[in-house]
Amino acid sequence: MVRQAKKEVLAQLFQHYRACAQDNDAALYEIAMSELPEMVYHSNAIENSTLTLHDTEAIIMRDIITKDHEIREVFEAKNLAYVMTQLLNKPPEKLTTELLLSLHALLMAGIRHDIAGRFRSGKQWVRVGSHVGANPAFVPGLIAELLREYDQCDDEYFLDAIARFHAEFELIHPFLDGNGRIGRVIINQQLMQKGYPPIIIQSKHKHRDYYPLFDVYERTNRCDGFADLFALLLQESLHKRIALLSxxxxxxxxxxxxxxxxxxxxxxxxxxxxxxxxxxxxxxxxxxxxxx
Missing domain, CATH: 1.10.1660 (Multidrug-efflux Transporter Regulator; Chain: A; Domain 2)
Structure with a gap:
């Protein structure tokens, strides 16, 4: 759980951010769009993409492929950028199964048409390291239950709720591919729905700051590490926008x-x-x- 002192810091920052953001929708949009290459780069790098930030920026902003890369990696960059742009261009939607599937369909377009926009089923088991995703037969029900629990968590601090959702979503691993990228997109969808700016989970120290948190959750059902990480990154995102606006x-x-x-x-x-x-x-x- 996010500590009370951190909650108070975030509450004060959010008030300052809202004051700066008033009548500045265009500026906020441009700031978010300027972050798009970094957001895409880090999310794909967490999944071991070989694209650099420079490569990603060239592909997204200028439609230039700077050197030989697998076509899959190019599509992954373009598709993830498109998914995030769609979220930024629309009023925040309630998180539903339909939204999850539509985002996944956009993410996997041109990569895996056979699995795009649908949960695992039949014999489509997945394994990440030593973790085996949920039985495909139960995936739709588990996701429906997760969405229902998130929708009913009004008494829980928003970052704690988002952290638990992220940990459980990745534990279920509902898709055959693209779970991590969609999971991180959802974090920002949830933040934006509550009026907060998006965050960027950094790839540089993923083996120290991010991956181990999934193991902790699987062993203990505790997601404090995710909540603390998201709180720190949200502070940074708020600081950035306040500085650029003021x-x-x-x-x-x-x-x-x-x-x-x-x-x-x-x-x-x-x-x-x-x-x-x-x-x-x-x-x-x-x-x-x-x-x-």
Whole structure:
């Protein structure tokens, strides 16, 4: 569960964000669209795509394939970008089985037509490492139950509910392919439905910060690690939007640290812990130049 102190920090940040965001829908959309290559790159890299951020940006923004890549990876980048763009262009929808299937159909278009937009069935078992996904015969019912529980969790803190949904969704592994990417899309759909901006789960330390959380959930049914991770990333996303909407300009954390007489590694640690209002842009920690 997200600690009370963190909830209070997020509540204050959200109020500040809403004040900055008022009458700034166009700016918020452009910020989100500017993040699209990073969002797609990291989500695909978590699934071991060989595309770099530069490759991903060239494919999405300029329709250029910079070097030899498997056509599947090109489709994965384009399709995931399209899915996220669709979510950004529409008013947030209630999460339903139909929405899940439609998002999966878009994600798998041109990659696996035979499995696009449908749950596993028959003998379509899946395994990820030592974890075996749910029995295909029970997948539709398990997803319906998960959606119902999420829809009825009004008394649970929103990040705790989203964390539990993500952990359980990936444990079920309802699709033959694309579960991780769809799962991370759903996180942002759930955040946007509640008025929050999207987050980017970073791929760099996936073996330390992300993958182990699934093992913990499978063994203990605890999803605190996911909730804490999402809280930290949401802080960063809010800090970014507040800075871009209200600061004269943004500078690197390294520049900010030098200005304030702080060691560079100490400032980077503060940024990673979100004890300063820093955020990443193309892998570089940035901050508003007016940050104290």
């Amino acid at each position: 600061s004269r300009r943004v500078i690197t954390v390294a520049q900010w640290a030098k200005r304030h007489g702080i060691a560079g590694n100490a400032a980077a640690n503060k940024a990673a812990r979100q004890t300063i209002p820093a955020f990443r842009m193309r892998g570089v920690w940035m901050i508003g130049d007016d940050a104290a």
